[in-house]
Amino acid sequence: NAGVMQNPRHLVRRRGQEARLRCSPMKGHSHVYWYRQLPEEGLKFMVYLQKENIIDESGMPKERFSAEFPKEGPSILRIQQVVRGDSAAYFCASSPAGADTEAFFGQGTRLTVV
């Protein structure tokens, strides 16, 4: 079991460009969660998705950010027109169904906006 796979591990974007972050959940997991970790801070929930459905996007900024989890392929977190404040580590986690099951985290994508 390869675990949760995220790519790229590091991403550098200029202000105004788009960033696409990918996450493949663990085999057998159909629940994906995205978290953002600003430097020297804790993880903040962004969005929860199941296949083809956004279940909870209460932590996602209303503009420039979007997420999807298509029927085939990885989950994508997309940030349009990036700004310096978007620089952070973005972690994806997957879990089986249920509210009290272990969440497995990917290695994260470290986004740097220059």
Next chain:
Amino acid sequence: GENVEQHPSTLSVQEGDSAVIKCTYSDSASNYFPWYKQELGKRPQLIIDIRSNVGEKKDQRIAVTLNKTAKHFSLHITETQPEDSAVYFCAAVGSGGYNKLIFGAGTRLAVHP
């Protein structure tokens, strides 16, 4: 809204001493409380978790206690070692019936030889 408070933000101990990190949560419906260890530049890794039907759980040098009435839970590390140095995060599952984690702000633990 849902919130998890974590204290202290930094903790420095001598090797062999115990370390205690405390968290409180706001959502009385939370029933799952994991603790994660994060080393610099790496992913959070689960070290122990507790569910609301028990008050204490132990795994070798690590233990967690839960007081649902007070909405309070704690991590205890005994016989600390330098390799325990990391940032530790507590979390509580938010409302909604799925695994949305509300994290504390983290505790940076330094264990000095």
